[in-house]
Amino acid sequence: MSLQQPREGCKEVFAKLSEYLDMELPPDACEELEAHLEGCPPCIEFVASLRKTVDLCRRYSPAELPGALNETARQELQEAYERSLAARGRG
């Protein structure tokens, strides 16, 4: 798909897109950016693809899980935990 990019200022918009998506832009900068978007189909399309990227990351769940904890490793953690509780009791 090829899109029109009729305006200057796309680059400026481009630098601020994450802050825009995270709603961290100050109101005036946000208005300015939206005014640019209104007249710039390529930027609109680009914002949509970035928004989708963030959305995919947020919906990601791990494909891999760690193997079951073996007894030695579990024991090691348990002992460290008990030592910390004992130290707290003393301290």
Added chain:
Amino acid sequence: MEVELARRVLAGEAQAFEPFVEHFRAKIFQYSWLMCGQREDAEEVAQDTMLKTFESFRQLKDPARVRPWIYRIAKNACLTKRRKSIFAPTAAQEISLDELMPAQGQRDGRTTIEIADWSQLPDDQVLQGEMKRELEAAIRSVPEMYRSVILLRDLEELSTEETAHILDVSEDVVKTRLHRARLAVRKHLDERLRGVKEVASR
């Protein structure tokens, strides 16, 4: 849930120990698997992190901070592991915004950009199969200093302030790196989506 678990473990409730370990082992494994790339390394980072967590448990004053606190330990464990690994990171690689801008062209006297058809990606669905592997590959392709930020901010959904604390950088640096990481992941996926479309239209 994890704050409540942390509170109970801190209070010495034995029943909370096992679920606490299982929950955070899985979280840290995911982070280090995407950071280190090797399953074995990720398992070791998860264990080292949990061990260090319990060894310094007294330093955790506020259970509400348990996530950033543990991720900070994990980040350091990951760095130590990476330095010893044959996959040790090379010098910090910066990416410029210009590299991440979409390719431009001209058609009928107007500027155009090259972009995939992102509408082919379904919304609100559990990410699985091919797309999930593509996303993992995209995240792994991002230089480390950016990758850690997108993992913490967008996958783990930690705040800018928490991420800055974990990585020992300012909030502004987190924002800058997050933006570049997202753009780099987007670019990688965009290229893959175009590839998929070309195959489909033959």
